Amino acid sequence: MAVRKVIIAGGGVAGTATALALQQAGIEAEVYEAHPSGGADAGAFLTVMRNGMAALAGLGAAEAVNAVSFPARAVALLDAQGQELGRRPIEGPARSLTRAALYRALQDLAATRGIPVHHGKRVTAASSDRDGIEVGFSDGSRVTGDVLVGADGIHSRTRRLIDPDAPEPRYAGLHVVYGYTPGNPAGLDLDEYHMIRGSRAFFGVTVPGGDGRTWWFARIPGEKPAAGITAQQWRDLALRMFRDDATPAHALIAASGAEIVGGDSHDIPTTPHWHNARMVLAGDAAHAAVPAAAQGASMAIEDAVALAAALHDHNDPAAAFAAYEDRRRTETEETVAASARLSSP
Ligand SMILES: Cc1cc2nc3c(=O)[nH]c(=O)nc-3n(C[C@H](O)[C@H](O)[C@H](O)COP(=O)(O)OP(=O)(O)OC[C@H]3O[C@@H](n4cnc5c(N)ncnc54)[C@H](O)[C@@H]3O)c2cc1C
Structure with missing residues (x-):
């Protein structure tokens, strides 16, 4: 049975990008975000690299992100005496912006396109059968859909619902x-x-x-x-x-x-189970990296595009999730490992 309605846990980068990508693929999505307005650590800033910007462009979201961000053109390395050790251009387009600005731009774009983004909704539970999934929230409310996408960040609740023994970050x-x-x-x-x-x-x-x-x-x-x-x-x-x-x-x-x-x-070097029959992980929930490689947000957006394409191409959600994992696991785990190496002293 084709997937028609997707419930998304998390209105961060992966969650909103997945909703935008699903809409493009003709699949209905609703986003449920735990935070009353945005997300934790939202005061930090980050860079969306060329691969992330390309994925955003495919979602028709590059313009919205460009409007709240700045170009990142080059990087110079210096030592403790202030001597320059080297300099190289950053392959563009790459953009610097605050996490809060990125969240807001993507959530506003989703709202403009008629995608419901609910705030103050923390996913705590889920139960599924052969017809679909029922998702429960900390306020006692429940919703039903065909599948749940866990885009709920590094401390993902969905990861635990899929596998209670999933490794801790x-x-x-x-x-x-x-x-x-x-x-x-x-x-x-x-x-x-x-x-x-x-x-x-x-x-x-x-x-x-x-x-x-x-x-x-x-x-x-x-x-x-x-x-x-x-x-x-x-x-x-x-x-x-x-x-x-x-x-x-x-x-x-x-x-x-x-x-x-x-x-x-x-970070999360590896998550043994990215999905079961009705639930799947995207973004940091599946593969969080330390910031050094500046790829966390970009990988989350690429996940969104790949997951929506897989759900579009496969009638059976489990087959779609397996195809998505096949496409994304190796690359993301390599990036997580490379980022850890970059930040080790
Ligand atoms: C300090 C810092 C600096 C970073 N620098 C960079 C950088 O330079 N470049 C880069 O690409 N990446 C960077 N990253 C990583 C990047 O922010 C993340 O990889 C990216 O935000 C991942 O997106 P996500 O949607 O998977 O997770 P998040 O952006 O964390 O979003 C998860 C969302 O889920 C919500 N949520 C959590 N639990 C639940 C629940 N149970 N129910 C409903 N909602 C829930 C959260 O409130 C949050 O809004 C940085 C991260 C940090 C913390």
Whole structure:
């Protein structure tokens, strides 16, 4: 029986992109997002690389994302003395934007195209039979459909519903702190990334032309996850990391505004079961990478396109899910591994 109605858990990148792709394939989708407005860690920024932008273009979503993002043109690598070690262009189009802006652009586009996006709806349970699936939410409500797509991020509930023994995300030994500094006090070239190998931690910085701010992140080695830390504590930690280096990092952190987001970096090298007969994973729920390769969002959008194509091409959902996994598993696992290698000290 062909799939006609898809329930999507998660209104992040994978969830909204999957809904847009399914609509193009003529399949009805509804998005259920746990967060009342957007998502966690939404203050951070990211880059959608060429592959992700190509997938967005196929969904007719590149324009909406271009409107809220900035080009990422080149990357220069520097040492702790501020000496440039190398420079290369980033294959374009690649775009830098905040996670919040990406979520909003995709959710707004979905709404404009008549796709329902419900907020404050956390998926907690699901039961299926040969006719379809019933999905339950934390507020006690339920919906029915043909299949459930778990686009519910790195701590996916759907992954557990498919396989209660699915591995936990792996702590990558890194804290990541993001912040924004008014203007361009370091006088950096616009739309370029400067990646600085500091003596204690790694610092990345870019000045997106037209935004009027310097965007920075610090990747800080740490043996244990550091949950429950305030923005001020993240700033102080980042300051300590760069105080002895002859680079702009310390001054940029010191001059940054209040919007500082910190967190612990996790990844998922492999998820044994991507699907069962009625449920399937997409994006970070299936294969989360640490940020170093800047591919998490791009992979999520590519998943969306591949999953919708498979559901369009196969009448049986299990056959569609197997074809989708076949297409995506190896590539995404290789990227997760490459990203982990890139961020190891
Ligand atoms: C700090 C940071 C920096 C990053 N930098 C980059 C980068 O430079 N480039 C890049 O490509 N990627 C980057 N990433 C990764 C990128 O953000 C993710 O890979 C991408 O957002 C994955 O999309 P997703 O939709 O799978 O997950 P998410 O974007 O996490 O979306 C999952 C959504 O599901 C919702 N949800 C969770 N549980 C439930 C539930 N039970 N029911 C309903 N909804 C639920 C969440 O609220 C969230 O909105 C970064 C990630 C982080 C955390």
